[in-house]
Amino acid sequence: MSRVIVVGAGINGVTAAIELRRRGHKVTLIDPGPLPHPLAASTDISKAIRAAYGADEEYTELAERSIELWRAWNKEFGLELYQEVGVMFVRRQDMKPGDFEYESFKTLEQRGHKIQRMNSAQLWKRFPAWNPELYRDGVLELEAGYVESGRVVATLIERAKSTGVELHESARFSQLDEDDNRVKGIALDDGKRIAGDLVLMTVGAWTPYVLPFTRKFFRATGQPVFHLRPSQPELFAPECFPVFGADISRMGYYGFPLSREGVVKIANHGRGREMPPDSPERVVTAADEEQLRDFLRSTFPALVEAPIVYTRVCMYCDTHDGNFWIARDPERKGLVIAAGDCGHGFKFAPVLGGIIADAVEEKPNPLLQKFRWRPEVPLGSGTDVARSK
Numbered sequence: 001m002s003r004v005i006v007v008g009a010g011i012n013g014v015t016a017a018i019e020l021r022r023r024g025h026k027v028t029l030i031d032p033g034p035l036p037h038p039l040a041a042s043t044d045i046s047k048a049i050r051a052a053y054g055a056d057e058e059y060t061e062l063a064e065r066s067i068e069l070w071r072a073w074n075k076e077f078g079l080e081l082y083q084e085v086g087v088m089f090v091r092r093q094d095m096k097p098g099d100f101e102y103e104s105f106k107t108l109e110q111r112g113h114k115i116q117r118m119n120s121a122q123l124w125k126r127f128p129a130w131n132p133e134l135y136r137d138g139v140l141e142l143e144a145g146y147v148e149s150g151r152v153v154a155t156l157i158e159r160a161k162s163t164g165v166e167l168h169e170s171a172r173f174s175q176l177d178e179d180d181n182r183v184k185g186i187a188l189d190d191g192k193r194i195a196g197d198l199v200l201m202t203v204g205a206w207t208p209y210v211l212p213f214t215r216k217f218f219r220a221t222g223q224p225v226f227h228l229r230p231s232q233p234e235l236f237a238p239e240c241f242p243v244f245g246a247d248i249s250r251m252g253y254y255g256f257p258l259s260r261e262g263v264v265k266i267a268n269h270g271r272g273r274e275m276p277p278d279s280p281e282r283v284v285t286a287a288d289e290e291q292l293r294d295f296l297r298s299t300f301p302a303l304v305e306a307p308i309v310y311t312r313v314c315m316y317c318d319t320h321d322g323n324f325w326i327a328r329d330p331e332r333k334g335l336v337i338a339a340g341d342c343g344h345g346f347k348f349a350p351v352l353g354g355i356i357a358d359a360v361e362e363k364p365n366p367l368l369q370k371f372r373w374r375p376e377v378p379l380g381s382g383t384d385v386a387r388s389k
Contacts, residue, residue: 001025004360005186005196007173009035010042011149011346012338013202014156015353016360017165020200023357028194029160030186033169036153039277041204041315043150044225046256046265047346048243050087050144051113052104054385058370060107062348069350070147077159081152084145085257086242088127089386090118090138092250100249100385105139114142127242129235129300135246146243146256149346156349168194173203173210176335183334198360200336205277205315207339217320217375218339221272222279222313224288227263228306235302236264245269245386246299252388253295263309266292269343270388277315284311316343320377322384326359327373336360340371342384 001024006017009031021027036043049070053059070082095102095117108115116123118140124132161167177185177193185195203210205220230236238257241264245254252270259265268288275281289308296303317339319325325340338356345352358365 002197002360003195004028004198004200005030005194006200006202007031007186008201008203008206009153009157009167009169010037010040010202010204011153011156011349012204012341012352012356013200014153014160015349016200016202016338016356017160017353018156018163019353019357020360021160021163021165023361026166027164028166028168028196030168030171030173030188030194032172035157035169036150039315040153041317041341042153042346044312044314045148045150045227045259045261045263046146047149048087048144048146048254048256049082049347050141050243051111052087052089052100052108052139052141052144052386054100054103055107057107057111058367060111062351062367064111066348066350067143073350077155079151079155081155082145082147083238084143085238086140086142087144087244088118088138088140088242089245089248090135091247092134092136094119095137095139101138103385104141108139108141116140116142127240129241129302131299131301134298140242144243147346147349148260152349176211176332178332178335181332183332198334198336200338200356200360202338202356204339204341205317207317207337209276211337214337214339217325217377219274219318220276221316221318222275222282223268223270223272223316223343224284224292225265225267225312225314226284226289226292226308227261227265227310228303229263229309230258230303230306232302233258233262246295248386248388250388251295253292253299264303264306266296267314268388269386272316272318282313282315284313314343316341318342320379320382321374322382322387324371325373326356326368326371328359328362330373343387344384
């Protein structure tokens with residue numbers, strides 16, 4: 001079997017390492033650490049898990065498979081990593097064909113999901129933190145929720161080590177070791193070289209910076225994230241405050257119920273600011289906070305004065321069309337790239353490892369056509385209809 005070097009121990013890298021090891025490969029996992037890496041997009045308190053994907057049935061079906069496996073992981077690891085509290089996408093106007101919420105509602109309804117349409121005053125009484133006069137319609141996906149993402153990564157790192165993955169923490173990738181368009185390993189910044197039959201790059205938003213030739217089709221963007229401590233925490237308990245997207249294709253705001261740390265996380269899913277992950281500009285700005293307060297004032301009045309106890313900028317690795325990029329490099333034999341999370345990848349963690357391993361092994365997988373090597377795709381052809389522009 002092959003010697004595979006996996007660079008980057010975020011969610012793509014660690015799930016791929018586990019699956020490749022399960023298939024019999026010798027796997028070396030490289031990361032500068034500490035793990036979970038504090039700057040990685042994977043390292044957070046929560047990521048949304050939902051099957052609502054507008055009219056895109058491929059992502060919907062993939063999310064359905066993932067949700068079943070999240071439940072299985074809860075049992076397997078003996079941890080409530082996945083919290084099934086529901087996910088609600090609502091709009092200020094009535095839903096109509098073409099809207100993300102409408103298309104999600106129709107797709108989920110046709111596929112037999114447990115959903116409710118949020119278009120009656122009676123339903124809104126269940127969610128007292130919301131301004132029901134502002135939001136008129138939407139879809140509540142009952143069998144959805146969120147995962148505690150940092151804990152997930154930490155748990156999977158331990159699983160990888162226990163299965164025989166060779167972990168090199170505190171090892172920083174410098175460059176590919178290549179000759180005649182053949183990648184034969186990597187070089188670290190201390191000068192050490194590690195040889196392998198295949199190199200799998202899973203470095204997220206670092207991709208266009210450590211592999212400059214990928215700047216033609218990847219863009220690293222930062223999105224503001226806020227943790228607020230409410231004065232009325234009971235309004236934001238999971239039973240009356242599901243994961244939400246508030247007119248998300250227009251405003252970009254989404255959030256989560258009260259966490260175990262006693263905070264409400266609210267973030268933006270928009271175009272973002274382009275920057276490298278370790279940029280000194282990777283800070284939440286006064287303008288970001290002002291925009292958040294405007295949103296809270298109209299949507300969650302009880303949070304308007306809530307203190308912000310933590311902020312971060314979550315990095316995305318964006319592709320031109322919003323789809324993941326899991327493919328072999330046609331110009332560099334022995335190189336595979338699994339990147340392009342586009343801010344919606346973590347929910348697929350239970351199935352990502354298998355998809356990436358299929359790309360490494362060149363096994364047939366219909367999804368690999370969607371996630372193929374595609375430099376010809378033009379900028380601005382994005383398919384993520386749940387993202388504000």
